[in-house]
Each structure stands twice: as structure tokens, then as C-alpha cells.
Amino acid sequence: MAASFGVSSAAAANAVKSPALSPPSLPVIRSEARPISCRVNKSRKAGKITTKAVAAQAENPASAASKPGHEVLLFEALREGLEEEMERDPRVCIFGEDVGHYGGSYKVSKGLADKYGDLRVLDTPIAENSFTGMAVGAAMTGLRPVVEGMNMGFLLLAFNQISDNCGMLHYTSGGQFTIPTVIRGPGGVGRQLGAEHSQRLESYFQSIPGIQMVACSTPYNAKGLMKAAIRSENPVVLFEHVLLYNLKERIPDEEYVVSLEEAEMVRPGEHVTILTYSRMRYHVMQAAKTLVNKGYDPEVIDIRSLKPFDLYTIGNSIKKTHKVLIVEECMRTGGIGASLTAAINENFNDYLDAPIVCLSSQDVPTPYAGTLEEWTVVQPGQIVTAVEQLCR
Amino acid sequence: MAKIIHNPLVLSSSRSAEKSESCCKLSGPTSFMSSKFLGNKLLSTNSATSPATRRSAAVVAVSSDVVKEKKLKSSSSLANLLITKEEGLVLYEDMILGRAFEDMCAQMYYRGKMFGFVHLYNGQEAVSTGFIKLLKQEDCVVSTYRDHVHALSKGVPARQVMSELFGKTTGCCRGQGGSMHMFSKEHNVLGGFAFIGEGIPVATGAAFTSKYKREVLKEDCDEVTLAFFGDGTCNNGQFFECLNMAALWKLPIVFVVENNLWAIGMSHLRSTSDPQIWKKGPAFGMPGVHVDGMDVLKVREVAQEAIGRARRGEGPTLVECETYRFRGHSLADPDELRDPAEKAHYATRDPITSLKKYLFENNLANEAELKAIDKKIDEIIEDSVEFADESPVPARNQLLENVFADPRGFGIGPDGKYRCEDPKFTQGTAQV
Numbered sequence: 001m002a003a004s005f006g007v008s009s010a011a012a013a014n015a016v017k018s019p020a021l022s023p024p025s026l027p028v029i030r031s032e033a034r035p036i037s038c039r040v041n042k043s044r045k046a047g048k049i050t051t052k053a054v055a056a057q058a059e060n061p062a063s064a065a066s067k068p069g070h071e072v073l074l075f076e077a078l079r080e081g082l083e084e085e086m087e088r089d090p091r092v093c094i095f096g097e098d099v100g101h102y103g104g105s106y107k108v109s110k111g112l113a114d115k116y117g118d119l120r121v122l123d124t125p126i127a128e129n130s131f132t133g134m135a136v137g138a139a140m141t142g143l144r145p146v147v148e149g150m151n152m153g154f155l156l157l158a159f160n161q162i163s164d165n166c167g168m169l170h171y172t173s174g175g176q177f178t179i180p181t182v183i184r185g186p187g188g189v190g191r192q193l194g195a196e197h198s199q200r201l202e203s204y205f206q207s208i209p210g211i212q213m214v215a216c217s218t219p220y221n222a223k224g225l226m227k228a229a230i231r232s233e234n235p236v237v238l239f240e241h242v243l244l245y246n247l248k249e250r251i252p253d254e255e256y257v258v259s260l261e262e263a264e265m266v267r268p269g270e271h272v273t274i275l276t277y278s279r280m281r282y283h284v285m286q287a288a289k290t291l292v293n294k295g296y297d298p299e300v301i302d303i304r305s306l307k308p309f310d311l312y313t314i315g316n317s318i319k320k321t322h323k324v325l326i327v328e329e330c331m332r333t334g335g336i337g338a339s340l341t342a343a344i345n346e347n348f349n350d351y352l353d354a355p356i357v358c359l360s361s362q363d364v365p366t367p368y369a370g371t372l373e374e375w376t377v378v379q380p381g382q383i384v385t386a387v388e389q390l391c392r
Numbered sequence: 393m394a395k396i397i398h399n400p401l402v403l404s405s406s407r408s409a410e411k412s413e414s415c416c417k418l419s420g421p422t423s424f425m426s427s428k429f430l431g432n433k434l435l436s437t438n439s440a441t442s443p444a445t446r447r448s449a450a451v452v453a454v455s456s457d458v459v460k461e462k463k464l465k466s467s468s469s470l471a472n473l474l475i476t477k478e479e480g481l482v483l484y485e486d487m488i489l490g491r492a493f494e495d496m497c498a499q500m501y502y503r504g505k506m507f508g509f510v511h512l513y514n515g516q517e518a519v520s521t522g523f524i525k526l527l528k529q530e531d532c533v534v535s536t537y538r539d540h541v542h543a544l545s546k547g548v549p550a551r552q553v554m555s556e557l558f559g560k561t562t563g564c565c566r567g568q569g570g571s572m573h574m575f576s577k578e579h580n581v582l583g584g585f586a587f588i589g590e591g592i593p594v595a596t597g598a599a600f601t602s603k604y605k606r607e608v609l610k611e612d613c614d615e616v617t618l619a620f621f622g623d624g625t626c627n628n629g630q631f632f633e634c635l636n637m638a639a640l641w642k643l644p645i646v647f648v649v650e651n652n653l654w655a656i657g658m659s660h661l662r663s664t665s666d667p668q669i670w671k672k673g674p675a676f677g678m679p680g681v682h683v684d685g686m687d688v689l690k691v692r693e694v695a696q697e698a699i700g701r702a703r704r705g706e707g708p709t710l711v712e713c714e715t716y717r718f719r720g721h722s723l724a725d726p727d728e729l730r731d732p733a734e735k736a737h738y739a740t741r742d743p744i745t746s747l748k749k750y751l752f753e754n755n756l757a758n759e760a761e762l763k764a765i766d767k768k769i770d771e772i773i774e775d776s777v778e779f780a781d782e783s784p785v786p787a788r789n790q791l792l793e794n795v796f797a798d799p800r801g802f803g804i805g806p807d808g809k810y811r812c813e814d815p816k817f818t819q820g821t822a823q824v
Contacts, residue, residue, distance in 0.1 A: 090609055119608055125640070130593040130633035137597020140582055141532065143604060164590060173575035173583070174566035175794035212801045233797035261803045261810070308803025308811075315806040347806050 069252045075245040077219035078108045078184075081226030082146065084255065086116055089144060092230055093120045095131050096148030096185075105150050106186055106245050132158035132183070136165040140177040144230060152187030152239065153199040166235040167210035182229040184238035188279055188329055189377050191243070195365035198373075202239055202306050203335040213306040214260055215239040215278040219249040221304060224258030232260060239306070241279045263310035269299035271391055273317040275340060276327040277303050280378060284327050287383035296387060306336050309343055315351075318344065322353040323390050327378055332360040357386050474689045477756045483688055484751065484762060486525055487517040487744050488769045490541035493550060494719075496773050497540065497557060501723045505781075506557045509586075510571045513541040515686075515718035518743035519650050520545045522691025523618055526699055532580045532617040534595035537572035538650075538717075539584045542620060547579040554776040560783035567786045568794065588621060589628035592647070595619035596634045599645035599708075606705075616644045616702040624655030626669045635676040635710065642707035646698045647673075649712040650685065656721040657729045673710030685713030686741040689750065716741075791820035 072080065086092045094100075094109055100123035103110030113121035124131040128149065135145040149155040155162065166179050189198040202213055212234050216222035222240070229236035266281065267288060276284045281302050288298050299317050303309065318324055324344060326337040337358040344356055359378045367373055475483065494512040501510055513520065516538075524533060524545035535542040543553055548564055556563025557571055564576050565584075573584035582598055585591040598617040605613040625631055626649060638645050649669050653660045661667050673680025679701075683694045691713060698709035716738035720727030751757040796802065799812035816822035 093604065093608075117608065119604060125633070125636055127629075127633035127637065130596070130630050130637065133590065133593025133630065134597035134600055134634075134637065137534075137582065137594035137599075138601045138604070139597070140594065141598045141601040143601050160587060160590060161593065164585075164587060165594060169583070170797055171794045172565060172569045172573045173577075174564065174568050175797075176565070176575050176577040177582070178797040180797070210795050210801075212796075232801075234801045261800055305803065308801065310804045311806045312804045312808040 069250045071248055071250050072219050072223075073245065074216075074219045074222050074240075074247045074249075075106050075108050077223040077249075077251060078216075078226050078240070079110065079112070081223040081230075082109065083112060083115075085227055085230040086112065086120065089230075091142060092144045092146065093122065093138070094146045094148065095122045095124055095135050097124055097126055097150045099123060099148050104148065106240075106242075109148070128154050128157040129159075129161055133161040133165060135181050135183075136161060136169065136179055139179045139181045139235075140169070144180050146182045146184065146230060149183065149185030151197050151199075151242075152185045152201045153196055155183065155185065155201060156199075156204070158183075159204070162205065162211070162235075162237075163208045167208040169210075171210060178233050179235045180230075180233050181235045182226075182232075182238055183235070184226070184229075184240060186240045186242040186245070188239075188241040188243065189361070189366050189373065192368055192370055192373055193242070193366075194368050198366035200330045200335070200361070202237075203330045205237055206307050206336065206339060211235045211237055211307070212260055213237045213239065214304055215241075215306055217241070217244065217278050217281045217302055217304070219247060220251050221258055221264060221302075223251060224256055225260065225304070227255075228257040228260045231257065236260065239278060243279055244282075261305050261308060261310060263313040264302040264304050265299075265313065266302050267298065267300040269297040269321070271297045271321060272299065272323040272325055272387055273314070273321045274298050274300045274325045274327060274383070274387070275303050275314060276300065277306060277336070278329060280327045280329050283378060283380050284383055287380040287387070290380065290384050291387055294384075294388075296391060298387060303340070309340060311343065311347055314340075314344065315348055318348045318351050322351055324352065324356045325383070325386055325390055326356065326358040326360075327383055328358070328360050329377055330360055331363045332358075333363050335360050354390055357390055359383065359386055473754055473756075474693065475756070480747070480751050480756045481761065481765065482525060483521050483692070484744070484747055484757070485765045485769065486521040486545055487688065487747065488766060489544055489550070489772070490517040490520060491744060492769050492773050493540060493544060493553070493776075496554075496777060498719070498723060500554075500557070500777065506559070506571070508570060508572075509537065509722050509724065510557070511538040511722045512719045513538055513717070515738065515742070516650055516652060516715045517541060518688035518691050518747075519620070519648065519685045519713045519715055522685075522688045523620075523646070523648060523695040523699075526692065526695050527616070527618070530580060530615045532582050532595070532598040532615065533620070534582045534591040534598065534617065535574070535584060535620045536588055536591060536622065536625070537584070537586050538622075539572070539574045539581075539620075543574040543576060543579075543581050543584075546576070546581050548574065548576045548581060550772050550776040551779045552576075554780040555783050558780040558783070559785065560780055561786040561790065562779070562783040566790065566794070568790075582617075588625040589630035592619050592621060592625070592630050592634045595645060596638055596643060599638065599643035599702075600641070602644050603641065614644070614703045614705075616646065616699055618646050618648055618699075620648045620650060622655065623649065623651040623653065623660040623669065624658065624663070625649075626651075626672065627664055632672075632676075635672065635678065635708075638708040639677040642705065644702035644705065645708045646695070646702055647708060647710045649710070650715050651712055652715050652717045653734075654717070654721070654730060656725065668712075670710060670712040678708045678710055680710045680712070682712045682714065685715030686738065686743050686746065688743050688747050718742075788820035789818055792817055792822065 098105055099109045100113035100118055100121045109121060132147055135147045138145050166181055169177060169179055187199060187201055205213060214225050216225045225238060229238050274284050284300055288300055291298050299321055301317055326340055328335060328337040330336050337360050341356045341358050359382060362376045364376055366376055490513060494514050497510060497512060500506050520541045533542055533546050540553055544550060552564040556565055556569060559567045561567050565573060569575060569584060572586045575581055575583050582594055583591055595617045602613055602615040605611040651669060670680035670682040681694055684690050694711055698711055701709055800810050802811040805811045811817055814822050
């Protein structure tokens with residue numbers, strides 16, 4: 001992710017990425033493709049699909065010229081992922097408000113209704129609980145619906161269906177019915193959208209047994225996660241962020257999926273492990289630039305999988321650096337950071353030289369005023385200070 | 393042309409008065425029963441007070457086209473019979489199965505064999521039998537927590553249901569669902585839901601799949617879905633949201649309201665501004681029908697048309713079945729609130745007694761045949777209890793199975809391996 005170092009704070013939301021060729025000084029770590037011996041979902045096919053955590057072409061800069069890929073914005077990457085999966089499997093369909101004729105409120109499904117028709121890209125009435133439940137019923141009877149919450153906050157109305165039916169029905173039916181739904185939508189704090197449109201639902205959903213939660217942060221992982229989520233037999237909630245839709249990146253032309261359960265190594269380092277996800281990744285990388293100038297070497301990991309946590313990647317990092325900083329946009333109370341802190345303390349307590357520091361948003365409803373809003377979320381300056389204190 | 397005979401109900405509640413004042417009549421020559429029927433017509437078949445007059449009067453009123461298609465096997469002097477002997481015996485057997493099973497549940501509960509919330513269906517058998525016996529195996533049924541009999545009618549073996557209630561691993565949901573969550577993939581029973589209204593969107597989704605298969609996947613699919621729920625649910629948002637969507641997209645679904653007048657201790661009349669639920673169908677653009685839910689033949693007739701409509705792609709129907717539960721809301725409910733006179737009245741309208749009477753009066757069956765069925769069902773029930781008793785309880789290793797369809801969903805452990813590969817996972821002792 002060399003490009004993010006050159007991005008100023010103002011342009012953080014509209015970062016233009018140079019081609020994802022990493023300079024040799026920043027090797028990009030990818031995960032090993034893990035052979036699975038237990039029950040595997042049958043849709044995982046060998047062949048052209050690579051299951052690597054980060055961009056494959058980074059390993060071989062010389063061949064990048066022959067496989068240049070193409071530049072996309074994040075919302076376009078999501079659409080590509082959706083479209084490829086709809087092309088591949090006729091059972092994949094989309095439910096949501098304004099997903100069809102309007103093309104999606106953030107244009108993620110633009111053009112798909114023209115191509116696939118009004119039934120496959122279903123414009124629903126404004127009834128989140130019911131159309132999410134409808135997606136569950138459709139999934140139980142053979143379809144693979146992708147439900148869009150126009151804003152993740154609206155899915156609070158669908159909590160009943162997401163919790164009881166998406167999450168628990170597979171178990172309650174003794175394994176008879178699978179619910180291969182994807183629930184996705186933009187969330188997070190935007191630009192003065194007000195309290196109700198700035199919610200972080202990952203903290204509310206995380207206790208629901210039976211669902212997986214992932215958060216995308218780059219066009220590359222957005223497309224990969226979208227495809228992986230659709231192919232998964234489990235119900236997956238894919239968290240997107242309102243301010244990241246216009247990120248630009250060069251992604252491969254050939255088909256790829258990324259692993260739903262793995263974290264992404266953004267910047268390897270030695271001094272401190274910084275765990276983050278979604279938009280805070282960019283605040284962290286901005287802070288990292290400052291920290292590098294000051295002589296620190298932070299290791300930045302985008303955890304990507306909010307439930308379950310990839311304790312292997314995280315653990316390896318902690319065993320190396322012995323210090324952890326969590327930077328998240330969730331609120332302090334009961335957020336992803338809180339769970340992650342508990343998980344790390346339980347599993348890696350012996351490796352920690354200092355208590356885990358967790359930087360989260362303030363426990364306040366997001367105010368409208370720009371200045372107040374800025375102070376509710378974690379800013380790069382706070383991250384720098386926290387690292388300096390941790391590494392003292 | 394169908395005629396409606398209005399006979400006010402004599403009940404201790406004020407229900408009958410409201411009904412007779414604003415009951416709808418058919419207009420014009422089109423009848424609900426004809427296949428050219430279009431969206432907004434209303435029908436109400438009110439039940440008369442005495443069983444004898446009710447049956448013959450209502451048969452003439454409702455039966456129009458449907459009856460003409462039926463073969464006449466009986467030598468009875470009544471012109472049109474609604475069922476053949478075989479059908480009659482099937483209906484009788486199904487209702488006896490439901491009744492006997494539920495009675496056995498009560499016994500087993502008080503003997504400490506099953507626990508938690510158990511909601512029995514005694515008295516409402518006509519609705520389940522009347523509708524579900526018309527379905528194919530591929531059709532779907534969605535129910536509420538009062539779902540034992542729906543599962544049985546749909547074909548789930550009594551053994552599996554009883555085992556599930558005992559919490560044994562041989563239950564239809566491996567003991568993981570319980571009384572309120574009966575599921576069967578084989579018989580397309582999509583639940584069993586504890587929260588009321590929760591199942592209606594699921595049913596709408598199943599109906600959507602049927603339409604999708606036909607129109608997008610171009611398969612030959614005419615599967616219909618039945619959603620069963622009660623009067624209390626009809627004040628819930630999910631009900632209205634799904635009526636809207638089902639009518640909007642003409643989904644092949646029938647919404648069956650089992651109006652037994654009581655939501656635990658809340659009388660339908662105290663909680664609903666307009667208690668006539670069937671009226672809410674036309675508000676969304678689908679026919680709303682009211683039928684006597686204590687009469688399996690009437691229910692079956694209405695069901696035939698409603699299911700036929702759905703199969704032909706004409707869209708959903710809302711059917712309100714006036715019915716009654718003889719027992720309390722659940723086995724924990726002392727049932728002290730309901731007026732004994734009301735209970736006594738509905739006891740005289742016991743659907744099993746009524747069907748028996750019909751079969752005898754029309755020479756479709758004799759005492760011996762029905763007793764043979766009673767005995768057969770008793771044996772099935774006994775066998776199911778024995779089977780459930782002897783079945784093993786779930787082992788520890790079942791704890792973590794089935795949480796995810798793809799167990800990689802438990803994630804990657806600190807050692808780098810997927811947690812589901814950990815031997816402790818399969819033993820059920822892993823910490824996830």
C-alpha cells in the first residue's frame with residue numbers, strides 16, 4: 001500500500017492510488033492458502049481463483065506490465081464482484097431499496113437491473129425487517145440473495161430477522177437449512193450525516209451466533225470479499241464505509257476471491273502492532289507516515305474479518321512486537337475493539353509488554369457539527385500520540 | 393352464482409354482533425370460486441349456530457364451481473358431496489393424529505419428558521388438515537410456535553416430532569429446535585418460529601423463490617407456500633409489510649390466519665381496532681376470505697381455491713379462519729381468563745366430531761372404519777413415544793456442529809489452523 005503514504009489528510013477519502021506495485025522495501029505478505037480437511041463448502045473451486053490476502057501481482061513486479069489490471073473505484077469494484085457472481089450463478093439476486101432502477105444509492109448495483117431484470121435485482125418497498133426475512137426464506141429454498149441496507153443503520157429494523165433467522169436458523173433446524181445470504185451496506189461516520197446515518201452496526205451484530213462479519217477497505221479487498229461472501233454458505237455481513245466508495249485502485253483483470261476469515265497485512269513493522277479496519281485504516285496509515293518520520297516502525301494489520309478474528313495473523317504480529325494498539329471507529333463500549341482486546345488478552349497475554357491500548361470513537365451520538373464530528377472519531381494525531389506513549 | 397347465508401353467531405363474546413353488521417356480500421355474477429376472479433372481491437361465509445343447518449346451508453352457498461368437478465361416489469340423497477370416502481378418511485385420520493399427538497404431548501409434559509414452552513393445537517385441527525392435505529411435498533409450510541400439527545399434517549413422521557420435543561438427537565432438528573422450531577427439509581416445513589410475525593417474511597421469501605424459479609430460472613415450478621399465524625400477529629408490522637409485497641409481486645402464497653380470538657390472555661377484540669382480519673386483504677389488493685375454521689370441509693374448499701389461485705400465478709390470498717383452541721395458550725397457561733361459556737360453545741363445534749357426523753350422515757364411513765383409524769393412530773403415537781424415550785440425547789460433540797453451514801466461519805485459531813480442524817471442536821469442548 002505504498003500509495004497511501006503520499007496521501008494528505010484532506011484527500012484521505014478520495015485517495016487516488018498508484019498502481020499497486022510495492023517497492024521492494026515493503027514486501028507484501030500474503031497468507032498461505034490453507035487446505036481444509038473438515039467439511040468444505042462445495043462452491044470453493046480450484047483453478048483460476050486465487051485465495052490470497054492481498055494483491056497477487058505485487059509479488060512479481062516484472063510481470064505487472066503484462067498483467068496491468070484495471071483501475072476502479074471501490075463502489076465499482078463491489079459492482080464488478082456482484083456482477084461476476086450473478087453471471088456465474090443464476091441463483092444470486094439482490095434485494096434492497098433503490099437497487100434496481102436507481103442503481104443503488106451509492107451506485108453499487110448500477111446497470112444490473114437492466115442486465116438481469118427486475119426480479120433478480122429487486123426494488124423492495126421500505127420494509128427492512130420483512131425483506132431481510134424474505135431473503136432468509138429465499139435462501140432457505142435455494143436462492144442466494146444479497147441484501148442491501150441503504151445505510152447500515154436501517155438494518156437495525158431488520159435485527160429480528162438477522163439475529164433470529166439469518167444467524168440462528170441453520171442451527172435451530174439441526175443443520176437442515178442453509179442461509180447463504182450476504183447483507184451489505186454503507187455504514188460508519190460520514191461527512192456530517194447526523195447521528196442516525198453514522199452508525200457502526202458491527203458492534204451490535206457481533207454477538208449474533210452463526211453470522212460472519214467482514215469489513216472491506218480497498219477496492220481490491222472489496223471485490224474479493226464480495227465474491228467470497230456470496231460464495232460462502234454462511235450468512236455474511238459485509239460492512240462498507242460511506243467515505244471509502246471513491247477510493248481508486250488498480251485491481252487484477254483475472255478473477256480472484258479473498259478469504260473471509262483472514263486479516264490483511266498492510267505494513268509490516270517491528271515496534272508496535274496496530275490493528276484496524278475499514279476507514280480507520282487510512283487514518284492509521286496517515287499516522288504511520290508521521291511515525292516513520294519520527295523513527296518508529298509500526299506494523300499495521302487490517303483485521304478485515306470482524307467476526308471471527310484472525311488470531312493467527314494477529315498473534316504472530318504480537319509475538320514480534322509485544323505491543324498492541326487497536327484503532328477503530330466503533331464506540332468504546334461493547335465495540336469490536338473491546339472484543340478484540342479481550343481475545344488478545346486471553347490468548348497472547350504472555351507476549352504483551354504493555355496493556356493493550358484501544359482507540360475508539362466517543363460514546364456519543366454522532367453530532368452534526370463538523371468540528372464535533374471530527375472529535376468523535378479517532379484522528380491520526382491521537383494515533384501518533386498513542387504509539388509514542390506505548391513505545392516509550 | 394354463490395349465495396351467502398348470514399346467520400349471526402350466538403357467542404358470549406361480542407364478536408358475532410360486529411361480524412354480522414358489516415359482512416360483505418358478493419356483487420355481480422363473478423364468484424370467488426371461479427378462476428376468472430379478479431383481485432378485490434370479498435367473500436364471507438358465516439357459520440350458523442347449529443351444526444346441522446350450518447353444514448347444509450353453507451355447502452350450497454360456497455360450493456358453486458368446485459363441487460361440480462367432484463365425483464359423486466355416495467348414494468346419499470344430498471346432491472353435491474364435498475369429498476369422496478377416501479378423502480374423508482384421510483382428513484379424519486389427519487385430524488385424529490393431530491389431536492392424539494397433542495394430548496400425548498400434554499401427558500408427557502406433565503410427566504417431565506418435555507420442557508419449556510409447549511403450545512398445543514387442540515381444536516384447530518380443521519385448519520391444518522383443511523389446508524395442508526391439499527399440498528404437494530414441494531410446497532412449503534411456515535408456521536409459528538404452535539407448529540406440531542402443521543408439521544404432522546405436512547408429513548413429518550410423528551416419531552421425529554416427538555423426539556424433537558423430548559430433546560433427543562433423532563428429532564427432526566436433532567433436538568436443537570424444540571417445540572417451537574419444527575423444521576423439515578424433506579417435507580418443506582420451514583419452521584417453527586418463536587416470535588410471532590417472524591415467519592411471515594420467510595414464507596414470503598419461499599414464495600418469491602417459487603416465482604423466481606419460474607420466471608428467471610425458467611423452471612416448471614408452481615410451488616405454493618402457506619403461512620400460518622394467529623390473530624395477534626395481524627397487528628404486527630411484518631404482517632402488513634408482507635401482505636404488501638406478496639400482492640405487489642403476485643407471489644404464490646396463502647396467508648392463513650388462525651383466529652382463535654386470544655393471544656395468550658389478550659382478547660382479539662381488545663387489541664384490534666377492526667377485528668375483521670379478512671378485510672385487510674383487499675386493502676393491499678388481494679382477496680380476503682373469512683371461513684369457519686371449525687369445519688374442515690369449508691376450510692378445504694376455500695383452501696382449494698386459494699391454493700389454486702396461487703398455483704395459477706394469480707397472486708396471494710388472505711384467509712381468516714375462525715377457530716378456537718380448547719387448551720390454554722401453552723401448557724404453562726392456567727387458562728382462567730376465558731369465559732367457560734365460550735369454551736363450551738366451541739366444544740360443541742369440535743371439528744373432529746363434525747367431520748365424523750358428516751361422514752356418517754352421508755354414508756361415507758361407518759363406526760368400525762373410524763375406530764380402526766383411531767386405533768391405528770393410537771399405535772403410531774405410542775410408538776413415537778417409545779421411540780423418543782429410547783433415543784439418545786445429543787452428545788457433546790453436537791454442540792458446535794451446525795452453527796455454521798461452513799464451519800470455517802469459526803475462524804482461524806492462534807495456531808494458524810481453522811478452529812473447525814481442532815479435535816476439541818468435534819468433541820464440542822473447544823472454546824470458540
